[in-house]
Amino acid sequence: MALESRAAEALALLHRIGSQYASAALASSFGAEDMVLTDLIARNRLPIVIFTLDTGRLPGETYALIDRVREHYGVPIEVYCPDTRAVEAYVRDNGVNAFYRSVELRQSCCAIRKAEPLARALAGHGAWVTGQRRAQSVTRSAVEIEEVDAAHAVRKFNPLADWSEDEVWTYIRNHGVPYNTLHDRGYPSIGCAPCTRAVLPGEDIRAGRWWWENADHTECGLHRRPLDVVVRSEGVRA
């Protein structure tokens, strides 16, 4: 399918989400896929809120992009921060970079800095839009365009689930979409600064995320699988 047809399909889905759900939200980490969705939502003035999680450990390039997006599209970006006391307790008990020491310490850091703020951000929203793609990693190979996330009691939409990396970047170039400059320096997937590195040519897209762990663990807990119910875009069931 031609890229513009794919983009039209994604836009139609976003239109449907915006009209069907009183309060829909795009959770953006300002990665390339999230920028495609931001462009579709912002240029078409869709009633979909854009929010991000400021873990307190993001790269400077990501903070710069948040402001560029605000200026470029003239849309508000809701920023959710972790609970200060939880971060202070974690750092006091474990140190500032404890996530390198074990999967458990890494997951508890992600729970404090990402999962809890995400739950707060999603509360009250009926639909959660994400930029997940199947081809991004083994942990995302089963992503569907439309799902139900029972843990957050929300419909979850992944409009770019079947897009390729090439399609994402062609869209970004064709539409002059702002993007994180770290992508030009070998970072295909960008999260917190201490937990993200550049990848080598031929390496998996998410190989630079928590690279010291087994590839099966390389998610932060925001996109838990399996979900209780998985549905496709043509049929919705609770």
Ligand code: SF4
């Ligand atoms: S990605 Fe790293 S720094 Fe960020 S929340 Fe997870 S463990 Fe903590």
